[in-house]
Amino acid sequence: MLARIKEFLGMEAKPKEEASQQEVEKVAEEEKAKPRIGYIHLSGCTGDAMSLTENYDILAPLLTEMVDIVYGQTLADVWWDDENPMPEMDLALVEGSVCLQDEHSMKELLEVREKAGLVVAFGSCAATGCFTRYSRGGQQANPRHESFVPVADVVKVDLAMPGCPPSPEIIAKTVVAVINGDMDYLQPMMDLVGYTEACGCDLQLKVVNQALCIGCGTCAMSCPTRAVGMTDGRPELNEDRCVKCGICYTQCPRSWWPAERINMDLGL
Amino acid sequence: MVLGTYKQITLGRSTDKQIQKISQDGGIATGLLCFALDEKIIDGAVVAGPSDEMWKPKATVALTSDEILAAAGTKYTLSPNNWALKEAVRQYGLEKAGIVTIPCQTMGLRKMQSYPFGVRFMADKIALDVGIFCTENFSFESLRTFITAKAGVDFDLVEKMDIGNGKFWVHTQDDVINFPIKETHGYEQSGCKVCLDLVSELSDISTGSIGAPDDWSAVMTRTETGDTIFKQAVDAGAIELKPMDEGKFGLEMLTKLAKSKKEKAMKEIDRRKELGLPVPYKASSEKEDPLANV
Numbered sequence A: 001m002l003a004r005i006k007e008f009l010g011m012e013a014k015p016k017e018e019a020s021q022q023e024v025e026k027v028a029e030e031e032k033a034k035p036r037i038g039y040i041h042l043s044g045c046t047g048d049a050m051s052l053t054e055n056y057d058i059l060a061p062l063l064t065e066m067v068d069i070v071y072g073q074t075l076a077d078v079w080w081d082d083e084n085p086m087p088e089m090d091l092a093l094v095e096g097s098v099c100l101q102d103e104h105s106m107k108e109l110l111e112v113r114e115k116a117g118l119v120v121a122f123g124s125c126a127a128t129g130c131f132t133r134y135s136r137g138g139q140q141a142n143p144r145h146e147s148f149v150p151v152a153d154v155v156k157v158d159l160a161m162p163g164c165p166p167s168p169e170i171i172a173k174t175v176v177a178v179i180n181g182d183m184d185y186l187q188p189m190m191d192l193v194g195y196t197e198a199c200g201c202d203l204q205l206k207v208v209n210q211a212l213c214i215g216c217g218t219c220a221m222s223c224p225t226r227a228v229g230m231t232d233g234r235p236e237l238n239e240d241r242c243v244k245c246g247i248c249y250t251q252c253p254r255s256w257w258p259a260e261r262i263n264m265d266l267g268l
Numbered sequence B: 001m002v003l004g005t006y007k008q009i010t011l012g013r014s015t016d017k018q019i020q021k022i023s024q025d026g027g028i029a030t031g032l033l034c035f036a037l038d039e040k041i042i043d044g045a046v047v048a049g050p051s052d053e054m055w056k057p058k059a060t061v062a063l064t065s066d067e068i069l070a071a072a073g074t075k076y077t078l079s080p081n082n083w084a085l086k087e088a089v090r091q092y093g094l095e096k097a098g099i100v101t102i103p104c105q106t107m108g109l110r111k112m113q114s115y116p117f118g119v120r121f122m123a124d125k126i127a128l129d130v131g132i133f134c135t136e137n138f139s140f141e142s143l144r145t146f147i148t149a150k151a152g153v154d155f156d157l158v159e160k161m162d163i164g165n166g167k168f169w170v171h172t173q174d175d176v177i178n179f180p181i182k183e184t185h186g187y188e189q190s191g192c193k194v195c196l197d198l199v200s201e202l203s204d205i206s207t208g209s210i211g212a213p214d215d216w217s218a219v220m221t222r223t224e225t226g227d228t229i230f231k232q233a234v235d236a237g238a239i240e241l242k243p244m245d246e247g248k249f250g251l252e253m254l255t256k257l258a259k260s261k262k263e264k265a266m267k268e269i270d271r272r273k274e275l276g277l278p279v280p281y282k283a284s285s286e287k288e289d290p291l292a293n294v
Ligand SMILES: Cc1cc2nc3c(=O)[nH]c(=O)nc-3n(C[C@H](O)[C@H](O)[C@H](O)COP(=O)(O)OP(=O)(O)OC[C@H]3O[C@@H](n4cnc5c(N)ncnc54)[C@H](O)[C@@H]3O)c2cc1C
Pocket: B022, B023, B024, B025, B026, B027, B028, B029, B030, B031, B046, B047, B048, B049, B057, B071, B072, B073, B074, B075, B076, B077, B078, B079, B081, B100, B101, B102, B132, B133, B134, B135, B136, B137, B138, B163, B207, B208, B209, B210, B217
């Protein structure tokens, strides 16, 4: 399975015989300890879950053979209420920001923190608040709901995976890293936990203003809403289009620089 | 290793007479992309093409050899090629995109491929990245200012610009003017001051003029992909080779300049760290090889 995921990701394929041998050992190992995963859906649009399921090639074996989905409304039909306590989880993916006025969401999030070994802010709504930052209440179904914040504002988060939505590829790469215990790959996601106040204007404040911009255009390439253009070699933000997902700054080569990983991925 | 990891280092040039005529150096960038397009290794390429304004490049998706040729020649100002990759993949539907990038653009691409947080189905669409050498880059207004003020040449009359032998060269139809490269200092964009990469260490194939005689290019193949495509192009006769001089005007010079760029950048990185200013790279004291691009 692992070989299949790696192949899917274009990682180096192992010699065939060795691969199958290792695969067997790996699966045997996994039988003992399949990670227990939960999916918690707060104020998000289900885009993150959709993106996860877009890993068609690996999804079925991933969900059935490699991990146990023990909690979640979309991926496993398990709800938490007074009669059914929330199960223990090794890892909980939290999609969506949390609404401070929504008692149920708050209660679920706090419980998840209790029950899960690792809490992942999965997608930009959970990580940075993303477009829910614009909420001002006064809408149906509950006009009182107006304060949506990144989950790290309320509980301790271990990993953040911004993206509106996160790409299917980063999800698959992260799954592989978690299964392999590849902490180096996960390090940037630990660092991104602190990046909760994101905005397209970060390009100006944290890159251009800091004499670091080199006009490469990676920010404009990455923005999912095309809020960033390039004018005279510098990013120009159309604020009306910005959903505050933080992806432009996250992808900028001048925000953080994973040199070792890149060399490894390129075989250099 | 101040030149990054490479498989082969050589001099090379395109064998195509037309490319030789219009290209900046040996026409490796244009020649390789055209070859890759003909061989269907790529189905289009992102290049710094012409815009409405002389010498102001526009990051462009080229679908034909003619469009690749139209982008030949170095424009010493910003062309956000990574931005146009989105157009190439989303609008033009390229499955195997070629792209020309200066080192810092290569870095943005490679980071996206290793950590494609918010970028869907783009990482696997880059079939060939030709990296070109770069010492520094200039905003369009900076370029215009020193061409018109220092060289005293009307921008519209300039046919070619080049950096070499410590000088900035401006070619017009009937004149070649030069001034010491030192005089451009103060005009370069400040982001370049912390740049540790002269030779596009992370590209598939990198090429530039340093270490090569006129009309030839220095070439380094780096990744498997790059090495394979380059060999194919040579075997097919699209590119001819000659060995690189090991000495003062060849490898030695390239190594020296790559090293001095890194040393200068490290000074600035360390200075910024001391001041508490952000910078994505490690301080000299934090890394094993103080000149590595980390
Ligand atoms: C800003 C800048 C600084 C450079 N500094 C050096 C240097 O110090 N030493 C050195 O040896 N070489 C340097 N080069 C590279 C060199 O000038 C040539 O571009 C390189 O040798 C390729 O030559 P060629 O004949 O193979 O390319 P050609 O066949 O002429 O093609 C050139 C290619 O470069 C691309 N290009 C042109 N301008 C830009 C731009 N601004 N940004 C991104 N892509 C562009 C075009 O798309 C085209 O495909 C620099 C290039 C740039 C853009």
